[in-house]
Amino acid sequence: MKYEFPEGFWWGSAASGPQTEGVFEGDNKGDNIWDHWYREEPEKFFNQVGPEKTSYFYEKYKEDIQLMKETGHTTFRTSIQWSRLIPNGTGEVNQKAVAFYNDVIDELIANDIEPFINLYHFDMPMKLQEKGGWLDRETVDAYVEFAKICFELFGDRVKKWFTHNEPIVPVEGGYLYQFHYPNEVNMKKAVQVAYHEVLSSAKAIKVYHEMNLDGEIGIILNLTPSYPRDESNPEDVKAAQLADAFFNRSFLDPSVKGEFPTDLVDLLKEIDHLPVIEEGDLETIKNNTVDLLGVNYYQPRRIKAKESNEKLADGPMPDDYFDNYIKPDRKMNPYRGWEIYEKGVYDILTNLRENYGNIRCYISENGMGVEGEEDFVNEDGVIEDDYRIEFVEDHLTFMHQAIQEGSNVLGYHMWTCMDNWSWTNAYKNRYGFIAVDIENQGKRTVKKSGHWFKKVSDANGFD
Ligand code: BGP
Numbered sequence: 001m002k003y004e005f006p007e008g009f010w011w012g013s014a015a016s017g018p019q020t021e022g023v024f025e026g027d028n029k030g031d032n033i034w035d036h037w038y039r040e041e042p043e044k045f046f047n048q049v050g051p052e053k054t055s056y057f058y059e060k061y062k063e064d065i066q067l068m069k070e071t072g073h074t075t076f077r078t079s080i081q082w083s084r085l086i087p088n089g090t091g092e093v094n095q096k097a098v099a100f101y102n103d104v105i106d107e108l109i110a111n112d113i114e115p116f117i118n119l120y121h122f123d124m125p126m127k128l129q130e131k132g133g134w135l136d137r138e139t140v141d142a143y144v145e146f147a148k149i150c151f152e153l154f155g156d157r158v159k160k161w162f163t164h165n166e167p168i169v170p171v172e173g174g175y176l177y178q179f180h181y182p183n184e185v186n187m188k189k190a191v192q193v194a195y196h197e198v199l200s201s202a203k204a205i206k207v208y209h210e211m212n213l214d215g216e217i218g219i220i221l222n223l224t225p226s227y228p229r230d231e232s233n234p235e236d237v238k239a240a241q242l243a244d245a246f247f248n249r250s251f252l253d254p255s256v257k258g259e260f261p262t263d264l265v266d267l268l269k270e271i272d273h274l275p276v277i278e279e280g281d282l283e284t285i286k287n288n289t290v291d292l293l294g295v296n297y298y299q300p301r302r303i304k305a306k307e308s309n310e311k312l313a314d315g316p317m318p319d320d321y322f323d324n325y326i327k328p329d330r331k332m333n334p335y336r337g338w339e340i341y342e343k344g345v346y347d348i349l350t351n352l353r354e355n356y357g358n359i360r361c362y363i364s365e366n367g368m369g370v371e372g373e374e375d376f377v378n379e380d381g382v383i384e385d386d387y388r389i390e391f392v393e394d395h396l397t398f399m400h401q402a403i404q405e406g407s408n409v410l411g412y413h414m415w416t417c418m419d420n421w422s423w424t425n426a427y428k429n430r431y432g433f434i435a436v437d438i439e440n441q442g443k444r445t446v447k448k449s450g451h452w453f454k455k456v457s458d459a460n461g462f463d
Helices: 033-040 057-070 097-110 137-154 169-175 188-208 234-254 262-270 281-287 343-355 386-404 448-459
Strands: 010-016 076-080 112-119 161-165 216-224 226-228 292-296 299-303 361-365 411-416 436-437 443-446
Touching: 010 112, 010 361, 010 448, 057 076, 057 097, 057 443, 057 448, 076 161, 076 411, 097 112, 097 137, 137 161, 137 188, 161 188, 161 292, 169 188, 169 216, 169 234, 188 234, 188 281, 216 234, 216 361, 234 262, 234 292, 234 299, 234 343, 292 343, 292 411, 299 443, 343 361, 343 386, 386 411, 386 448
Parallel strands: 010 076, 010 411, 076 112, 112 161, 161 216, 216 292, 226 299, 292 361, 361 411
Antiparallel strands: 436 443
């Protein structure tokens, strides 16, 4: 075989509770920020479709787990919805949620699919958001308590834990570029939110390690390698380094090395935007780094030196330090507006090998959202998503190369298993190995890519 992966390689996919479960106000679940925002301002949601319409995983998880098996999954990641388990964010635990998550975990294990559980996937309980959400220091404590309850309830069976998925996204979306609640533009708040997320992750890791459970814990980061327009132009290079500091190293460095990048700290100091740090925090961050890292990779960042004085907001913004530019000959996913650059995954893995102690890692999300997949249905009713097969195969090829060169890569998870709800485009773009007919009680049909993935997983590689 041409591309053979290391023995025991994890083949699977990723999803999240809020995007798949549905039943957003049933079975004692509390509101999270998405539920609240949707009730208040449904017009802010793509096609006015909100989190009430998810992929019926709450009802159909048994069927889904069978389909995971049929599509070659050996592992599957989802998240525990904080507001389902602890409806008010703190306090009483919802026993219906305990039963549900217990069942999901047991069913996965009974089918030889290892559950990977993430604790925070953008879904702040509304009761905590009312007090400031991640801006409020007390949310850090509430989150650590939530994490501890999850470890106690499920830690005997779940061996792979993640503290956050893409913690930069609530920062960008909620406090810089307005695509998440609370939809503000305020860099000072953005920095404080990011800092509290980093601290919450370190504190949860500390608790997990102190419990001496048989498993490991990490964080999942979306890494966007930043390429300067002209590598021989120092201004472009510097701009790309700063973009990297803001959007990658801000979380990567404290998570893996236990410290914040000095160029970012210096810059924030200069503009008087350092967060409020309490005594002992930096030591906690230093001493509680991750066991493993999940890397979500979708697209690169193309950067050039700032050319205009145009400002995005009254106060400072990351964009004051660089401009994004569009690479002229780029390959695109037109439905999402994202550049497809497969070599990016190789560059990330090489960087982790060379500059982050070759941390144990896996690709925790990578995928292609496509609009109008019904146009690709064949006479047997199967979506022939050859574009997705090509996309995954191309990324796997570059991962394989990195592994050959010594990168410590343990697995690959596609986004996603069954088509699910997107924060920004609802059900417009479909990502799954398994099609979900939303209008027809969520009827499932495995796509061609799902059948292909089974073969790859069984063979532990491809030609
Ligand atoms: C990642 C998120 C996922 C998912 C995915 C696809 O950033 O972790 O939750 O949504 O992106 O992105 P989108 O749905 O915005 O197209």
